[in-house]
Amino acid sequence: MPSARKAGLPTVWGSLAGKTYLITGANSGTGFEAARLLLARGARAVMLNRNAEKTTAAIERLKQALGSNADVHFIRMDLGDLASVRAAAKEVLRSVPRIDALICNAAIAQVPERKLTVDGFESQLGTNHYGHFLLCGLLFERIEVSGGRIVVVASLGYKMGLRTIRFDDINWDKGYSANAAYSQSKLAQMMFAYELQDRLAAANKTGVKVYVCHPGSSRTSLITTSGGLLTRMTFWLMTKTPMVQTAEQGAYPEVMCATEDGLEQRAFYGPTGRMEFVGPVGMGTLEPYAHDKPVMKKLWDMTEKAAGLSWSL
Template sequence: MITGANSGTGFQAARILVSKGAGVVMMNRSVEKSEAAIAALKQEFGREVQATFVRLDLASLDSVRKASAEVLATLPRIDALICNGAIAQVARQEFTQDGFESHLGVNHYGHFLLCGLLYQRIDDSNGRIVVVGSEGYKMGLKTIQFDDMNWINNYHPNSTYCHSKLAQMIFAYELQRRTTEAGKNIKVYVCHPGASRTSLINEKANVASRLIFSLMAKSPMVQTAERGAYPEVMCATTKNLEQQAYYGPSGLFNWIGPVGKCEIKPFVWDRAVAEKLWAVSEKETSIGWQI
């Protein structure tokens, strides 16, 4: 299962997996784009490709609940849930349907709820949760802004994006700890795509951000979306990986190059921050995790 799988690294991850015979469930907001993505996979690999989709809007907790209910009603096992979907660099502040700052709401809260609702099925399947982070996690505040989670007083498109990706990674490592301590079957892995040619920087970004990325994308400092998908595919399938690690391109600035273990900054491991973020996230998404 892959969120945000109708384009970019999510689609390329789906493409790699179905090419090896895996069944893939795309979890996307757009029905039209999902149907087009599945049609493209069938055209390339044949009509027998096992690719379906469930409509999921990470900006709506109600949509997350409905999608999770559909998954639990139709899928007896989940080998891996790849939390790939994301938004970035939204120039003018936006809020989700539930009133959250959009980056935090989509990138963190939506996935936090989705993982919680599907946790038992993944555990029963001896499965994995793969959280796709970002090197941006170390470019922002380096902690969680608990006193203003919606960034009402200091909104900035890059800072809020970095904040949301840091939240995702803190959540993932805290989930690792709790799952290990409880003796559960789930494995949790964290990765990042490096600098990849995707549509993540889109029309909602300001002109400067779009221009800079469009120029970078033409340079050797940015890799293909397919190469950007390698870390999440590896984390979803490869045996004997370390959980307390951070996988991604290991070349120049961790933007490109072969997939390897990358440095984790110590502030990601702050247990007090992690426990507080977990409590806040449970409250905001109205879920009580059962681990």
């Protein structure tokens, strides 16, 4: 492990000139910091965000920090609307000739009351899992041609819920719990990634690497944007302690997974310090139920039908 990574700093890479990185949810938090870190190394960053106004402001901040020549672009996409995901993917294929990594960073969390996406899915599962599944599938051939990567940004929150997928009531028509629904959505993202690893290996498509990481406990707007009052207050109190790190530090795992060689795929990268909330980036604890094969396969088949996309691998 390079000494710079031991220190928690992503200073081990050289130039990323000529490389292109797509990042969902990149107008704030860890996604914004990931874009900044990649742009600072000469890469091209394409932000896939829902809010155009916030993205315009984010791009202005990046250009002020890095110079007017920073190669950053915006394609509007709402992960909670599969038609929007399809339209964004079409625009990516039209305007982005190579994809060195698709970083699935965007998320909503701890939505206090049950809401449905426009497609009828529980909002956290629909946004965090279904939207990213469809995006990855639609862009896969471009990623494969580029010899690129898929980076799924999950969460330690996958341990908070049932530790499996609630297939009999996946949209929480009964007994909705903000934390449990969020946990299921992040577990679903991880299972998608690990099942994709297996399917790529079986198809001898080893040119595309799939990595899973998490930001630990980082100062971002995720909780304040979608969480309930009690959740927001609890997190605000946490930010006053050493158990929460900066958004830039939270971006290190996804940047590492997007750029660094020699990483293991069946792994969960993130902070390795206290409770794996903060600290230097490395391989963390991966619970076996996160890659329970029968559950992963059932989830994949169900998701293909729900998203209206059948992957040919």
